[in-house]
Amino acid sequence: MTSQTVNNNNLRMRLKARWEALMANRKVLPILVLIGLVLSFLIPQFNLITPYYQLILMYVGINTIMTVSLNLINGYMGEFSVGHAGFMAVGAYIAALLTMYVWPQNLVGWLFPLTVIIAGLGTALIGLVVAIPSFKTRGDYLAIVTLAFLFIVKSLIENIEAIGGPRGIPGIDRLTTLPWVFFWTVLALWVTRNFIYSNFGRGVLSIREDEIASDLMSVNSRQVKVLAFMVSSFFAGVGGALFAHLLQFISPRVFDIVKSTDFLIMVYLGGIGSIAGSILGATTYTVLLEVLRPLQVWRFVLMPLLLVFLMIYRPRGIMGLREFRWFIPGYELLATKFTKKPKAEVTDAAAD
């Protein structure tokens, strides 16, 4: 009996040590990314999984891009934007129009990366317009501004006949592939992470914590807000472009408030202010919706119920304000600075 508990403890200690070593290893994440990249090429090539699963995988990627970019505003900056579907719509329409009408038809495949970038940049410019009201208002009032923005975008594209009006744009080439989704997802996560762990990102965090104090600590909050909104909307536009070339059909109805709500759920499910939480939230929500498909309409009862329970027991989401160590750049560097003295003692003892 006692020896068994000792064994159990030993095992737990060893597992814990393994886990620590794995977490501390900086090479694991790049290797995983590399494996992911190779897999993203191999899977469609050899049909390792059914096309249906491939489709879900791509939606997971696109939703991750959308979630991490929304998390930048709602989680890290502490604002409440409900207009994310509007940014997605702008990106989707720019990309779809480029592919359908601007580029020469035989080159659309080659020009797809450029299409996505232009869609992102175009959306970032729109993001700049939304950033300006955020100088003066925040909280609930900024939420109303983003809501208004969403309605404006939706009614604009509904009323311009040249881009299909309410009927939308059908028959877009299917150019979104698993490698592209993988690439853009990793890029979105990487750039967002870099941004957060820079001086600008710390400015974003300080605005969430206390905007007046942050102004008085020399943070240029206008610059920070403009940057945050532009990065966020850039990737929302990228997500929209990928989405349009996957679904092959876009219309104003696709980008309504419900779409925004989906992304909000993913952010608050996974956890505010967390890269890991964004991935987790987008993956969990997208996969759960598919897994629960047999329940038909009931899944829209079950999912909100799940959310209610989550908010009761984990009000900041699964990973709220916490981060997976792999996603913190320079974690070791900081950690050694914090614990300089004990570490020196340990090495001394080992030398004896």
Add this chain to the structure above:
Amino acid sequence: MLLQINRLTKYFGGLLAVSDFNLDLNTGELVGVIGPNGAGKTTVFNLITGVYRPSEGSVVFDGQNIVGKSPDRITASGIARTFQNIRLFNDLTVIDNVRIAAYHQIRYNSFEAMFRVGRFNKEERGYIDYAMNLLAFFKLEDYAGELAKNLPYGLQRRLEITRAMATKPKLLLLDEPAAGINPNEIDQLMEFIQWIRQEFNLTILLIEHQMRLVMGICERIKVLDFGATIAEGTPLEIQNNPKVLEAYLGEGAEQ
């Protein structure tokens, strides 16, 4: 002359919060502002730091008129402050609290930050060292990885001053540094203020209710009541000024 405030006036709607406030601060001085609750002391700080825009008057700091400048520009030009109720970035670590205050010193642009190229890595390392040195100076280095909200009250106060110092100020505005501090720790606090003043070559303007602290370290004192300056002078002069006694204790108190 480091700071020259001339006829500073602020109305909130019809309410006169500060009227005709004048103050000249020489480099290296330590001046106190006292007055009953609601006398407009914190408003003066908010006017100097750009949180509020004055209705009238001018604030000249280091030869430049800073009225109308945004708070972050004013801070960057060399005025730092602490708050009456501690306003740390609670959910961030101690080192991040300090690093944020170095925001205006960054030399890399947003592109370099997003792709971690160019000056980014070297500069970031520099800021970690900068923050750690400052934390070590204020004996907070052991808490660098803690969340600010988890620090005990006294250390939060100290962190707030550390954070203010990270902006590299010439003028430090202290808003009730003794608030919530045990009366027998006042002497320590006085030594502490004198110490940072010497170490960083600071000019200090402070608001305080604790008379022992104000009388103990301030070279000059201004007394505000209902937004108006009712007295000015050395601690000794202020102690014997009938107007001040009246403001604090009510009419007829001088008998």
